[in-house]
Amino acid sequence: MKKIFLIGFILLFSFTATLFSQDAEMNNDAAKLYNEGNKQMNAGNFAGATENYNKALAIDKDYRIYYQLSAVYKKQRNFEKAEEALKNCISKNPKFALAYNSMGTNYYSWGKYDLALENFKKFSETTDEKKYKAQAAKYMSLAYTKLGENSLQEKNFDKAIEYLKNAVASDDYDAAYLKLADAYIEKGNYQEALEAAENALKYREKKSKVPQGAAYFYKGMAYKGLNNTAQAKENFKIASSDKQYRDRSNHEIKYLN
DSSP states (O other): OHHHHHHHHHHHHHHHHHHHHTSOOOOHHHHHHHHHHHHHHHTTOHHHHHHHHHHHHHHOOOHHHHHHHHHHHHHTTOHHHHHHHHHHHHHHOTTOHHHHHHHHHHHHHHTOHHHHHHHHHHHHHHOOOHHHHHHHHHHHHHHHHHHHHHHHHTTOHHHHHHHHHHHHHHOOOHHHHHHHHHHHHHHTOHHHHHHHHHHHHHTOOTTOOSOTHHHHHHHHHHHHHTTOHHHHHHHHHHHTTSTTTHHHHHHHHHHOO
């Protein structure tokens, strides 16, 4: 899932140069250092990029320089420094939508999913671009799913359901539907669990990282809760063909009447 997230970030980041080219000019000397910083970052010389961006900022505290500096820190997984640079970027230009997206991805990678969600919402609110709004919706779904997973681990099933329903409302994300099915089963809401598992199959993407047997396993658990033994066994048998769900499925089949 992180891989999908990072790919989305790269696509947004690559488009930024076009946006910047349409903006007001920065100080000439700062611009030279800024361009050199970009060159060094593209070459993988993060120390050189950071040095040039900081020198540029000493001349002109332009929001674009702060944004690029944050990108260097993110590549180094220095989330605290990236956060600081992005806060400065936003303070200089609160209408720069991609800064909120970048802040969201920074918090997501940092494991601060509530703050990630907050910034993805701001990203959606600030941009007028349909493709960016669609991307923000996907990212909000990812953040809601993580929050739902954490609530499941804490056995707070009501909160998990709330987060996960928001996740699938933002985007039809198969992993969110599966976690929602899990939460419903824990609550004994078997019909809702069945619907969630079926949606996980319906919206599963070809490149999904979710095990193929997962949805069938949760369908089996839902049918078991609904006292439909035949359908439960049928789905557990399908799930058992997935090595990640083989043992759990075979265990369920063994003890079904």
